[in-house]
Amino acid sequence: MSYEFYKIMHLLGLICLFFGFGGLLVAAYSGVTLKSNARVMSFATHGLGLLLLLVGGFGMLAKMGLMAQMPGWVYGKLAIWVLMGAGISVVKRKGYIGWPVAILLLGLGTTAAILAITKPF
Numbered sequence: 001m002s003y004e005f006y007k008i009m010h011l012l013g014l015i016c017l018f019f020g021f022g023g024l025l026v027a028a029y030s031g032v033t034l035k036s037n038a039r040v041m042s043f044a045t046h047g048l049g050l051l052l053l054l055v056g057g058f059g060m061l062a063k064m065g066l067m068a069q070m071p072g073w074v075y076g077k078l079a080i081w082v083l084m085g086a087g088i089s090v091v092k093r094k095g096y097i098g099w100p101v102a103i104l105l106l107g108l109g110t111t112a113a114i115l116a117i118t119k120p121f
């Protein structure tokens with residue numbers, strides 16, 4: 001598989017992750033109890049997104065020849081990936097407060113993008 005293949009996989013992962021977060025967060029913020037198939041859609045897209053981000057991320061690293069000695073920004077992204085995994089339970093428990101949770105998640109996603117694009121360390 002090519003670098004471009006893994007990059008598109010990575011970006012699809014990002015889309016799925018925020019699709020899952022968004023569905024659950026908007027429902028919680030409006031006090032709606034989702035039907036079980038809709039909840040499954042949110043949790044499944046969140047989980048699939050995490051998986052695609054990880055596989056696509058490591059796939060790109062391999063294609064870039066960076067697997068042997070991973071730069072510091074990759075560890076930053078891995079930490080954000082773990083936080084994004086925990087984020088779904090924050091949305092479940094605190095999603096009713098709305099904007100602060102949305103801003104936290106969007107801030108984490110933006111930080112992950114900045115780390116990959118600027119590679120500061």
Ligand code: HEM
Nearest residue numbers: 014053054057058060061077078080081084109112113116
């Ligand atoms: C939730 C977590 C993550 C988010 C939101 C995220 C987001 C992004 C974004 C927006 C880009 C820029 C794509 C572009 O250049 O067009 C990117 C690139 C990249 N990400 Fe991630 N990412 C995440 C996690 C990870 C993880 C866990 C890894 C490593 C295992 C990783 C490795 C990479 C690599 C290698 C690149 C390409 C850098 C380059 O082309 O120079 N990312 N990511």
